Amino acid sequence: MSSREIPVVSDLFESDNLDLQFHELLPKCLEVKIELTDKHIDMVEKDTRTQAKGPGFFRHRAGRIGASVSGTVFHSNLAQPPQSTLKSICYPHLYKVNTKATRHGCEQEERAIDVYKEYMESNHVNLQIKKCGLFISKEHPYLHATPDFLVSCDCCGMGCGEVKCPVSVPNCNFDLYVNNKTSCLEKVNGDFRLKKSHSYYHQVQQQLFILSDKSYCDFVVCVWDVNGNPRFVHDRVKPDPEHSKMVLFKLQAFWRICVLPEILGRWYTRKCDVPVKMPGPNSVCFCRGQRGLDDVKCSNPDCPYGEFHQACLGIVGVTLRKTWYCPHCSRLPELRKTSTGKKSKRKQTEPSAVSQAALLCSTVCLCKAKPAQGERLLECHNAACDQGKYFHLNCLGMKRMPNNAKTTWQCKACKKKKPSSSSQTYKGKETKSVDSTSTSRNTSDVSSDEEDVVITNETTEPLDKYRSLSNLTKSDYNIIRDPNGWLTGEIIHSAQVLVRRVNPGVEGLQRPALGPARNFDVVTAECIQILHTGQGHWVCVSTVDCLPGRVKLYDSLYHDAVSQEVEEQTDDLLGGNLVSIDYVPVQQQTNSSDCGVFSVAFAVCLVFANDPRHVTFDVPRMRPHLLKCLKEGSITMFPSL
Template sequence: MLSPPHTKSVPVLCKYAQSLESHVKQRYIEKISVIDIDPATLPSEQFDPHCLPPVEQSDLFSYLVLQTSYYTNEQFKNYKSLEAYNHVVSGFVAGVQGKLIAGKNVVVAKVRHSQRMNDPLVDIWLICGTDGAVISAHCLGCKAGLAESCSHVASVLFYIECWTRLHGKLACTQVKCTWILPTYVKEVPYARVEDIDFTSAKKLKEKLDKKIDSFTSHETVNTTQEKSAHERNLTSQDKDKTTSTVSQNITPTAQDKTTSTVPQNITPTAQDKTTSTVPQNITPTAQDKVTVPQNNTPTAQEIKELYSKLNKCKVKVVALSLIQPYADEFVMSSRDIPVVSELFDPDNLDLQYHELLPKCLEVNIDLSESQINTIEKDTRTQAKGPGFFRHRAGRIGASVSGAVYHSNLAQPPQSILKSICYPHLYKVNTKATRHGCDQEEAAIKAYETYMNGKHVNFQIKKCGVFISKEHPYLHATPDFLVSCDCCGIGCGEVKCPISVPDCDFDQYVKNKSAFLEKVDGVFKLKKTHNYYHQVQQQLFVLSERKYCDFVVCVWDKNRNAHIVSNRIKPDTEHSNMVLFKLQAFWRICILPEMLGRWYTRKCDVPVKVPDSNAMCFCRGQMGIDDVSCSNPECPYGQFHRTCLGIDGVSLRKTWYCPHCSRLPELRQAGRKSKKKESGPSPVSQAALLCNTICLCKAKPALGEKLLECHNVECKQGRYFHLSCLGMKRLPNNAKTTWQCKSCKQRITAPKTSKGKLAKPLFLCPFFYVYFPSKVQCGGPVHIIPIPHGGSPARHKMPTTYTFGLKDVFFSSCLRG
């Protein structure tokens, strides 16, 4: 939560803000204090529709679900607002514009009421950081807007998120292609049912996402023509809708009545008047007569058989949840088992970090053996079941064990914390992960076939979440459990990498990022890879298992499986080394978030204390082994290691305290530092002197990433956008000798008298040298500069030099 300004004057408020109640008005002032101006008072001419913050899906979740409410001191958990994309795809969002004020992105927009189409549009404003993090928001048109997370605010966030994804795929000269976003609908006209599109908002959102994801720069070469065609299409559709519009106050004509009435010579009966009219002269035949049984009530045995068949369906029928004995299957047996997320207490939101740590050290989440077995049984469907994420939340899983071990306790990565504390929201959804999940079941079957011929009574079965009894903050979920008469019981982990070229594992292990290595002709899992941490934690949690089969499976073009299996046994030394770090991470990093939302609550500026010599959260005196925060504006300055619980922990050169690391401008500090932003490149500055550049004949803009053609006589624009050339990155010779395709074709080597290309008599690393058939004093010599590995046709125009007497020795050496 933002703290009220103490020294700054109150900014000028709009009429809406002035009419608010005192405590709500104070909250409104707190939110706008970060920019010292009320966004609702700014004229629309000062905003730019292309100056929007880079809001991503994770920012949506963080604000609408995880953010702490000012009024309730609890998380918003506004899952309903996550469906606000229906406002976007329905065209209810208009006038989304942004402006940079005091280093923050301020966005204003208008949203139509979903249930009151004739009411004026609702005004919305957002304040975001330059990294896309939502700082605050307000809706000026609905009571729910006071809660700061209404559907109108969420719809604007969804619009900006779509704009961000589309903007990231466009070149700087293709901004006009943002017309593929849903346009604002001014009115919803009356229309025939057959002309109305009944596609659900969810389906429209999926189509929009696919269109954005499949959108490439090649599709935007003829942007202007496509947009005009799109507008013409919209115009024609509007005309069609206008012709089919039916007003309520229009009475059908006599001619219309004739088309919908029954012929006059057919008299309907009293019974037929209530339904459809049947002519009297049509007599139903014997085939048309349907025999209706007098007693059509099913017997108890038939109902029982129906329920039994429904219970065998892959998807559970919800009607069975009210019928015994099937109702018990809809209730998890583990519903009464305590979970880590229940440790949250709203009173902890007022505690500082050093006040939360003692509570974290007292937490006890021990489980009995029967409770662990019940959880494992309830989670065998894994992500498809409701209990899978519930029991995993707040516990360190085997899949993140390696990342946790290599993290810094004094400054934990926010992404790892959120994935552990809120696994149902922060899921890994990359192309490689989706490929692995899609192929996992087929890989397990291929592995089972592969092992059946080598082992006696080999069996595989699925499993759920296993929680360690001795260390209940750890859990593991193997892909399967395995047993055989010859080797005993074990578990298995399957990986289906997408980056094995032509199923050649020998070529794959040469890659530095490969998780396999070849030792004495055998492929083995690298002990330094995170997958090794994952396997060892599975063996540590499932202590009765003797081994873990690490299976790597890839398929060739003919769908033949290629399997590499590495049997890994428990490594006690590794587990003992990792265990202390995992326990410390759980106590001082995860539990503060679970108990008091320390990392997801808004950062409060602490009240200044009168004692200027005090330090740390405890406001004590300086000690011997104190640490200093790298933020020069840190309100605490220095800290005692004991107060932070990091005795003996090495700190990075740049370290931020638990308070400052939550600030939006410093929250990325835990990640690898990005390259320092520099000014416009010399190529970009030189391009500004041209009227048009590139094949698209666009006007140059400051800061564009351009590729320069090093032919000074280039007639294609001299400076090119990578997207227009179909390139993803600059070539190696971009700063030296690169030339466009047109200039390459014009640059050729000298020709002989017969019109054939002359062959170079000498090749050095820097140039080709061409001599005429007879070398004479005063004769020409052609030299074409080239770099290493180049060719004369790719570089500057040939330069003719006069061959003089002083070059005779040089000539003899070249010919010699």
């Protein structure tokens, strides 16, 4: 028996639940019981030791509250759960954190553990360190934890460990680091300690709560100086029963009334429609009952229900925010961004360090303007910059801050002083050559810092984001012929070029590599675009026959939810005006490599005014057809049954 045969939380989904309203889903959620044996738990842990590299890791995480989000969940409002947290819990395979800081931490984790091991071996007897998988709580099977390692020695007994490798420790000086408001450390009686108010403390305590046979968790923070010498802080954290008791009630309530409605009936990701049956003049809530003394009112003035019984929502005793949307209205596309806070304007309490430094200059930027208090500026990180040092985005023709704004970004004049030795000329610009295959497959490579491109010459010719950068080769054709061949970005875009020729009035169809870099030209009319999700997968999105801001998703390997990467790329394509993405039920692929072929086929259907929902493709003939079209330079409808 393998862990694949062990039931998972996501198996609780039933299609009949899609027709239920929130108050009808909630009783089902309160009745859910999950039972796991010690054998099941050991098997899951063993099968997930490769963590993200193995399929079982995300399968058993889905629908369970992990230690890493314990702090976020505890501080959330049950009446208005954060959508990003919900999605990361319910669909961990789709919503992965992929920031520069996270990537850095993953890359340095092994080195940090080696540093810790070397230190501990000199002070402990028979020290043993080993990797581990995912642990599920037997008594509370909605909780899980994945420590970075397990540790034991003859003098201290058994424990676990959690490693952090932050990028924000100035000059590797932890005394300066603790002064940072976001620091996870504080200094107590001359020793560095993990802050009890920090989310990492919640993470460590949930690990100790689930791994009840461990008597401590070694919290390690490790950084390296410019010479590669490690600097680290080690804090031994003991179980805190009072903390666990305080947190447990909130975690269980969040799982019951926030997570399970999504798991059982896709409450937060299903399409939201206004109910046909409206409550009577004296009735309120989903249940259409009479008004009560403790009813809560939805902040949406057009809410079809108006007021709600707290008992029907499972939020008796929960403090509501000043602006509160009911479970129905919080899913409306026009209110979703407001309720999640994505578009809310936060007051800046103090000017940024860059803004403060710019005030010391007499003039800044290419425009030679006098710096103003609190203005948003981009700093050139070349110490010898003589072009103004600090720049306005408008003066640079930029819409947003680059990824490396706080680390290595340099102005064009400073970049010219260091031309790349391995460059190739294209339309007056010299850039480092980029492997289109790796660009398509790896989102982290595509979205890396802008220093990957060194500009040594400029022309006034605008960048063409629609033409192919090169002709397809024999190798590309062999990939298309191969039934297991995964289409590269060059192949996909060569097909898009042909689709564009069918109807030049259709917008989009830009190079897919622009998506992960958030560098699409904003579309202003009906568009079609093939996107790379960052998970080795291609999908097609389109605004054909859609209301403004709404987009249709054509995915041959749909996972019940739209990935965050697809949302962000689509929002960039629409210039930040995305309202909703609606999945269109289309033919599904039967292997792991046909996603690119299907995405092209969907795009072809749309450009020829055919609805992909009503087309069943003849799969064995799809690749030969695509190959023929690319060689002939003209594309037609794919063969169908």
